[in-house]
Amino acid sequence: MTESRSGDTPTPYLIFDGDCGFCSRTIELLGKWVTHPAVVASWQSLDLDRFGVTPERANHEILWVDTDGTVSGGSVAFGRYFAAVGGRFRPLALLLLHQPTRWVAARLYELVARNRHRMPGGTASCSLPR
Template identity: 40%
Template sequence: MERSTFVYDGDCAFCTKCAQFIEHRIPTGARVLPWQFADLDTLSLTEAECEEAVQWVGADGSRAAGPDAIARLLGDSGPLWRVAGAGLRFPPARAAAWPVYRWVARNRHRLPGGTAACSLPQEARERLYGPAGRPTADA
């Protein structure tokens, strides 16, 4: 793999807003893309893993999920962001990051940019909105 990849849930408005922030504010060489448009087989990821948490697949084949993936993304970025990434990897911060990450994941539909669709399981989102996130004819 040539570049590291950060994978997020493209059907979630909150996640998409966060990914846009990354793309516009965090200088990284990693690809930032929704899992719905990623080649999961090439990345050795499953839909279940991507529904569970954001994913990092390093150019070296290393993998991380959730706040560990965010720390890896930040570590692959500009100097100030690398400091933030190192801080997130610091054991006490890492221990606190996982419960916070899980809370955000459960409540992302309530956060700025979130929508009701963010709280639905992937299967329900696809049934209502189709695989590309647009409402289906019968929804």
């Protein structure tokens, strides 16, 4: 859930684990509800070095790469994504990004991430490395 900085990108990116059925299904559902010009791509299909991100990190959490190169992970990545979308999703962004609910969102994200292989659409390939 930390932030780091890579080079500037002209378009923001939402990066997910394409090998995880739960993650892929979540992104698919998100695409039905949200319209945003971000590039949505699996980390397996990208040159992660471009963003200064390791495969280990990309496998561990969803990532948001903003146009200024800031890389956010986990619940903060979702919060920054929803903030960029704006409109009716702005309240959700505020809940994910600001106290006192930010720490709750982070813990909930971690709980789901650790158990994504047990979630609907999840398979054994969704399990995070120990």
